[in-house]
Amino acid sequence: MIRLRPTWVEVDLGAIRHNVRALRPDGVELMAVVKANAYGHGAEPVAKAALEAGATWLGVALVEEGLELRAAGIDAPILVFSEFPAGSERGALDARLTPTLYSVAGLRRLADAVSSPASVGVHVKVDTGMHRVGVWPPEDTVDFVGDAVAAGFAVEGIWTHFARSEEDAETTKRQLELFMTTVEEVRASGQAPRWLHTSNTGATILHPEAHLDLVRPGIGIYGIEPAAGVGAELGLRPALTWRTHVTSVRRLAAGERTSYGHRYELAHDAWLATAPVGYADGYPRRAFAEAEVLLHGERRPVAGVVTMDQLLIDCGDLPVEPGDDVVLLGRQGSRRITAEDLAGWAGTIGYEIVSRIGPRVPREYVASEDSAKGYSARGYSARGYSG
Numbered sequence: 001m002i003r004l005r006p007t008w009v010e011v012d013l014g015a016i017r018h019n020v021r022a023l024r025p026d027g028v029e030l031m032a033v034v035k036a037n038a039y040g041h042g043a044e045p046v047a048k049a050a051l052e053a054g055a056t057w058l059g060v061a062l063v064e065e066g067l068e069l070r071a072a073g074i075d076a077p078i079l080v081f082s083e084f085p086a087g088s089e090r091g092a093l094d095a096r097l098t099p100t101l102y103s104v105a106g107l108r109r110l111a112d113a114v115s116s117p118a119s120v121g122v123h124v125k126v127d128t129g130m131h132r133v134g135v136w137p138p139e140d141t142v143d144f145v146g147d148a149v150a151a152g153f154a155v156e157g158i159w160t161h162f163a164r165s166e167e168d169a170e171t172t173k174r175q176l177e178l179f180m181t182t183v184e185e186v187r188a189s190g191q192a193p194r195w196l197h198t199s200n201t202g203a204t205i206l207h208p209e210a211h212l213d214l215v216r217p218g219i220g221i222y223g224i225e226p227a228a229g230v231g232a233e234l235g236l237r238p239a240l241t242w243r244t245h246v247t248s249v250r251r252l253a254a255g256e257r258t259s260y261g262h263r264y265e266l267a268h269d270a271w272l273a274t275a276p277v278g279y280a281d282g283y284p285r286r287a288f289a290e291a292e293v294l295l296h297g298e299r300r301p302v303a304g305v306v307t308m309d310q311l312l313i314d315c316g317d318l319p320v321e322p323g324d325d326v327v328l329l330g331r332q333g334s335r336r337i338t339a340e341d342l343a344g345w346a347g348t349i350g351y352e353i354v355s356r357i358g359p360r361v362p363r364e365y366v367a368s369e370d371s372a373k374g375y376s377a378r379g380y381s382a383r384g385y386s387g
């Protein structure tokens, strides 16, 4: 993509590698979840960095996402979390994507698409309480696995997904018990699936008893907490910095009102700066009443409604000029705005903030020192991005 507008995302692959190493429990394999363009960070570079750091599997939501990773030359096993859509089975299997199965119709379609099912390892998903997809009720799993085996498939994995792992131990324990009971029934029927897996980031951090053979963290890999304070002891590093530049500056008197609806009023005479980024880029419009950005190392308020392509910043008496560096997410000097901060102002979660940064925003890649010990904020800003 041709890049002229000074608005971009910078992704630190050193942080991705660091986070993968910090999250992977000893003796357990790690599937890096890179669905939704790696939560907005860029699927291919993130997947490659995660594999370099010891991830052995990749997880995606869509067949399309798996095909894109294969086209990028990635050879690692890739699990697709939902059944392949009708008609996509052959292409997905040709690309060696690992199917998830949980419905009789899905099993039949896959069996019809393949000539030698024994060469296809499938993972059966069990619904233990999320109630989205998966075999339900869980006690039907043993028969379903039997059907898959009868169709000739190798059932290599059984998995489930937690609804509240980052916030409620009781629910998680119940889901895990239901899962293990199901697994025991499957084993009693003579099957011995190699991969049992349940743990998203919340469970990877909080529930070691749920790690089993493979953990599936997503948000933690990006250095974002699944809930406030969860994983603070791991020192996860946010990988994403969202940058823009001031494009226009004007001096306005106290009492002037700004942007659509004139919903922001200047309390004092101030410099008002314009930045070329808006809700069409994924900056949440509804954050405007509380949102702040970093400029000259300070937090400054967004001044009025975020528009489709631009937003305004109340700079007070800061001597701001066109070209000055603005950080929407990430660190500038000693200050940081996290995805969780922006999510709080917008009434959502960090996941939604980063995964919705749009395709108009180019992604650039840097690599900070990524050893578990060697990181320092100084080392990072010394790369010369402070504007």
Ligand SMILES: *Cc1c(COP(=O)(O)O)cnc(C)c1O
Residues within 6 Å of the ligand: 033, 035, 081, 161, 199, 200, 201, 202, 216, 217, 218, 219, 220, 226
């Ligand atoms: C998204 C997803 C994950 C990762 O969840 P995080 O909370 O981001 O760690 C794991 N497993 C499945 C099935 C998912 O859909």
